[in-house]
Amino acid sequence: MRAYIIRRLLLIIPSFLGITFIIFLIMQFTPGDPTRLAMTKEGGLQTTQSRQYSEEMRKLYGLDGPIHLQYLRWLRNICTFRFGRSYSDWRPIGEKILERLPVTLTLSILSLIAVYVIAIPVGVYAAVKQNSLMDRGITIQLFILYSLPGIWVGVMLILFFAGTRFLDWFPLSGLHSDEVERLAFFPWLRDALWHLVLPVLTLTYGSFASLSRYMRSGMLEVIRQDYIRTARAKGLSEKSVILKHALRNSLIPIVTISVMALPGLLVGSVIVEQIFSIPGMGLLFYEAAFARDYFTVMAISAIEAFLVLVSLVLVDICYAIVDPRISYD
Amino acid sequence: MTERAPVMRSQSYGALVWQQFRRNGLATTGLVIVVVLFVVAVFAPLLANDRPLLVKADPVRPQPFITYHGQEPVVRTGWFSPAVEGLTKTDLVVFVAFAWGVLEFVLRLATVPADSPRRRGIRLGRGVRGVVLWSVTAAALVLCSWIYLGGPRVIDERTDWVALVKDASPGDVLVLAPIPHRPAREYDDARLKPPGVRFRLGTDDSGRDVASQLIHGARVSLAVGFVAIGIAVVIGTFVGAFGGYFGGTVDFWAMRFIEVMMCFPTLFLIITISVIVKERSVWTVMVIIGITGWTGAARLVRGEFLKQRAMEYVTAAEAVGDSPMRVMFRHILPNAVAPVLVAATFGIAGAVITESTLSFLSLGVPPEAASWGRTLSAGLRHVGYAWWLATFPGLAIFVTVTAYNLAGEGLRDAVDPRMRV
Numbered sequence: 001m002r003a004y005i006i007r008r009l010l011l012i013i014p015s016f017l018g019i020t021f022i023i024f025l026i027m028q029f030t031p032g033d034p035t036r037l038a039m040t041k042e043g044g045l046q047t048t049q050s051r052q053y054s055e056e057m058r059k060l061y062g063l064d065g066p067i068h069l070q071y072l073r074w075l076r077n078i079c080t081f082r083f084g085r086s087y088s089d090w091r092p093i094g095e096k097i098l099e100r101l102p103v104t105l106t107l108s109i110l111s112l113i114a115v116y117v118i119a120i121p122v123g124v125y126a127a128v129k130q131n132s133l134m135d136r137g138i139t140i141q142l143f144i145l146y147s148l149p150g151i152w153v154g155v156m157l158i159l160f161f162a163g164t165r166f167l168d169w170f171p172l173s174g175l176h177s178d179e180v181e182r183l184a185f186f187p188w189l190r191d192a193l194w195h196l197v198l199p200v201l202t203l204t205y206g207s208f209a210s211l212s213r214y215m216r217s218g219m220l221e222v223i224r225q226d227y228i229r230t231a232r233a234k235g236l237s238e239k240s241v242i243l244k245h246a247l248r249n250s251l252i253p254i255v256t257i258s259v260m261a262l263p264g265l266l267v268g269s270v271i272v273e274q275i276f277s278i279p280g281m282g283l284l285f286y287e288a289a290f291a292r293d294y295f296t297v298m299a300i301s302a303i304e305a306f307l308v309l310v311s312l313v314l315v316d317i318c319y320a321i322v323d324p325r326i327s328y329d
Numbered sequence: 330m331t332e333r334a335p336v337m338r339s340q341s342y343g344a345l346v347w348q349q350f351r352r353n354g355l356a357t358t359g360l361v362i363v364v365v366l367f368v369v370a371v372f373a374p375l376l377a378n379d380r381p382l383l384v385k386a387d388p389v390r391p392q393p394f395i396t397y398h399g400q401e402p403v404v405r406t407g408w409f410s411p412a413v414e415g416l417t418k419t420d421l422v423v424f425v426a427f428a429w430g431v432l433e434f435v436l437r438l439a440t441v442p443a444d445s446p447r448r449r450g451i452r453l454g455r456g457v458r459g460v461v462l463w464s465v466t467a468a469a470l471v472l473c474s475w476i477y478l479g480g481p482r483v484i485d486e487r488t489d490w491v492a493l494v495k496d497a498s499p500g501d502v503l504v505l506a507p508i509p510h511r512p513a514r515e516y517d518d519a520r521l522k523p524p525g526v527r528f529r530l531g532t533d534d535s536g537r538d539v540a541s542q543l544i545h546g547a548r549v550s551l552a553v554g555f556v557a558i559g560i561a562v563v564i565g566t567f568v569g570a571f572g573g574y575f576g577g578t579v580d581f582w583a584m585r586f587i588e589v590m591m592c593f594p595t596l597f598l599i600i601t602i603s604v605i606v607k608e609r610s611v612w613t614v615m616v617i618i619g620i621t622g623w624t625g626a627a628r629l630v631r632g633e634f635l636k637q638r639a640m641e642y643v644t645a646a647e648a649v650g651d652s653p654m655r656v657m658f659r660h661i662l663p664n665a666v667a668p669v670l671v672a673a674t675f676g677i678a679g680a681v682i683t684e685s686t687l688s689f690l691s692l693g694v695p696p697e698a699a700s701w702g703r704t705l706s707a708g709l710r711h712v713g714y715a716w717w718l719a720t721f722p723g724l725a726i727f728v729t730v731t732a733y734n735l736a737g738e739g740l741r742d743a744v745d746p747r748m749r750v
Contacts (some may be wrong), residue, residue: 011585015585015588015589016562018585018589018592019585019589019592022589023592026601026602026605029605032510091622143731143734143735144410144731146734147678147724147727147730147734148730149682149685149686149726149727149730150682150686151685151686151689151702151723151726152705152722152723152724152726152727153703154709155705155708155709155712155719155723156719156720158709158712159716159719159720162712163712163713165713165714165716168498171710175444176519227578237749249369256683265448269595270596270600270629270690271596271686271689271690274690275709285597285600286600289600289604290604292604292605294448297601300597301598301601302595304593304594304597305592305594306592308591308592308593308594309588309592312588312591312592
C-alpha cells in the first residue's frame, strides 16, 4: 500500500508537467502580443519608442528566447509562487489572488457546510424509508433541483427575493452595504451574512441534490448487505443499525465527492460571482480572461489544475485507506 | 434435461432495452419532450417567422403587393410562401435530414425484413427498404433544391413583412406563422414589453420577441448539445478504446492524458478558449464543449474495454487473425456502447447547460444567433421589472435538461438494471 501511495504521488509530476504545458501552449496560440495590449492601455506611444518598450517588456516577462526556455522559465516561476504582475493594473498577481481568496473561501465553505448538513440526513432518510411517499417526494424534488440550471436559479432568486417586484428581503448584489465600515462588528457580520444568503443558496442547491442522490443510493446498497442483517439479527436497535453500521460504510463513496469538492473551494464559481457581482476568484478569472490578462489567467488555471490533480490523487489514496477490500499490486 | 426446453424467440438487445424503457413512464415522458423539442427546433423557421407562411395577393388590391428581390421591387400576384422563400440552405439541409430520420424510423417500425420470422408488419426485403429510403430522401432533396433554386427568393431584408401584413387588403389571404416575429427583428416601439397579445412572451431590451428567440434558441441549444457530445464521444471512445484494449504503456499514457484533461475545470478551460478564439460561431462553441468534455466517455469506454477484453469472443476474434482495429471497433465496441450512450444522454443535458451558461457570460454563440442563455442574461440586466425575460428562457433550459436527464435515467435503468439508483 505504501508503494501504491508513493507511486500515485509520483504520478503527479508528469500530469502537472502536461497540464502546465497545455496551459502554456494555449497562451502561446493566443492571437495578439500581450505586451502590445498592455501598451495600448497605457496610452499610445510612438512606433520606435513603443517597439523599444515592447522589447523591454518582453524581456521583463521572459517572452524573449525560444519557446521551450520560456516554458521552463514560467514553470520555475509558477513552482516558486512568482506569478508575475497583472497586465491590467500592474499589481503582483499573487497579491490579487490573496485579496480575492477570503471572499471565495467564505462563500464556498459556507455552502459546503450547508450541503453536508442537509444532504446526508436527507439521503439517509430517503434510503431508510425507501419507496414511501416521503421518499418518492424527496427523490422527485432532488431530481428537479439537480436539473435546474445554475444561471436560472441565481437570476430567479434575485427576481423573487431581491427585487422590488416581489419580495425585497435580500440585497441585489455585492458583499456589503454602503458605508459598512461605520458599523460595529455584529451589525457588520449581520450585513455580510445577509448579502451571502442568495449566493450561498445558488452555490448549494446543485451539489446538495447530487450529494443526496449519491447518499441515498449508497445507503440503499449498504442496507442490503449481510452485515446489516446480522446487526439487526443481533437485536440492535434500528437507530444504531442505521447510524452506526450502515452510515459509516455508506460514506465511502461520499469521500470521493468531498475530496473532489476541494479545488472548487478555492476557485469558487464564476457563475455565482458573476450573477451576484461578488469580487472573488471566479470573477477575477473571468475579468482577467476578458481583459486578456494572460499571466493572471495562466496562474489561476495552473493553481486550479494543480489542486484538482492533488484531489484526484487524494481520492485514490483515501479509497485505499477507507476501503480495505481494494487491493493494490 | 428430460423436458424439451421451450423455444426461445430471440430478441435483439435493442428491442429488449426499448421494452424496458417503455415501461418507465417518466422516462417515456422525457423522450416525448425531447422529440417535441426536436421538432420545434427543426421547424423553427416555420414556427416563428415574420414572413407569412402563405400569401395570396388580392387581384384587385389598391396597391400592388410588393416584395424586394435583391434590390429590385417585385409585384407579387397569386399564391406564394414568403416563409419558404426565406429558408436558408441550412434550414433545407436540416429538413432533409429530419425527413430521412422520420422515414427511417417509420420504416423500422412498420416493416420487417423479408427473412425475419416475425409475423407482424409489412414484409419488405432489405434492398427494397433501402431503395424506398433513399428514393424518398432523394425526392426531398430535389424538392428542396427546387425550392432553393427555382422561384423568386426573397431573402432581402428590405421587405418589411410586418408592414405588408398590417396593410393587407380584405381580399388578401394571409397565413401567419404561430409566432409572427423573427428573433433578430428589433421593434423600436416595443422595448421590454410584458407578455401580451402582440408578443406572447414579451420582448427584450432591444425590442426582440422572446417567444421567437426561444424557438430559434432551441435549435442552437440542441445542435450544440448533439454535435458537442458527438465530438466528445468520438474522442473519448478512441482514447478509451486504445487504453483499454492495448493496456500497459498505451493505457498509462492514455490515463495520464485523461487525468490532465480532467484537471482543468471545464468552465475555466472553455472561458479561456472562448476568449482567445477570434471569431466565435456556433461551431466553435460546439467544438470547445466537445474537446473539453470527453474524459467521462473515455473512462467509461476504457473500463468497458478492460472488461470485454478478457471475454472469449475477443480471444476467438484474435485467434482468427483479425487486426486489433477490427477487434476493437467491430467486435468489442458494439458490446461496450450501451454505457456510453447513457453517458451521452446525460452529456447532452450538460452541454445544453454549458452552452447557455457560456452565452449567459457572453462567451457563447455570436450575438446574432438566438440563445436561451443570452436572453436570460438580459433577464439579469433587467431583473427589477422584466420578470418574463428571466423566467421563460430559464424554463426552456430547465425543461430541456430535465427531459434529457429523465430519458438518460430511463435508458440507464433499461440498459443495466443493476445501476438503478
